[in-house]
Amino acid sequence: MGRLADLWDPQGERHDVPTFLWRMAPDGLATRNQLVAQGLRPRGPAVAQVMWFSSKTPGVPRFARLYEIAGATPPRPRSPGQIAALAAALRARRTCPECGEVRPYCLPTSLGVCVPCADGFTAAA
Structure with missing residues (x-):
């Protein structure tokens, strides 16, 4: 040490x-x-x-x-385009590629799909 x-x-x-x-x-x-x-x-x-x-x-x-601290400033406001791009990226992280549902959580990268699809319990269409 x-x-x-x-x-x-x-x-x-x-x-x-x-x-x-x-x-x-x-x-x-x-x-x-x-x-x-x-x-x-x-x-x-x-x-x-x-x-x-x-x-x-x-x-x-x-x-x-x-x-x-004296040299720090508030963050610059995001443009409408930046806000839209961030919303689209976060929605893509919540959309299951197998069933197409948008989940209320980000999909686990270890599974690559939503939890119900990974468990085999997909909803009947």
Whole structure:
């Protein structure tokens, strides 16, 4: 397992970008997920990163890029064409190629068809 002291690099000398430990980043910086939770999107490059060790990747540090909150903006509104394309794509993911029914859930990719068709219980037409 690595050492936390190896990750701490607030001047960016070892990691080429200022690096902080988990929960020790200065105020005014946030990860992409934290910005999205606030209804914002990062604009511009990451200015720092946070690193930590995880049991999922023993000995290999994990990291998350940090962006300036002051530089973040609300997402751009989607055009009507983008909204229509997204609706069509999601409908395609719910349409069974075997029975043609539009299900209220996305079809499992492991089955390739809706659950009733995979189980052999298709409705009589």
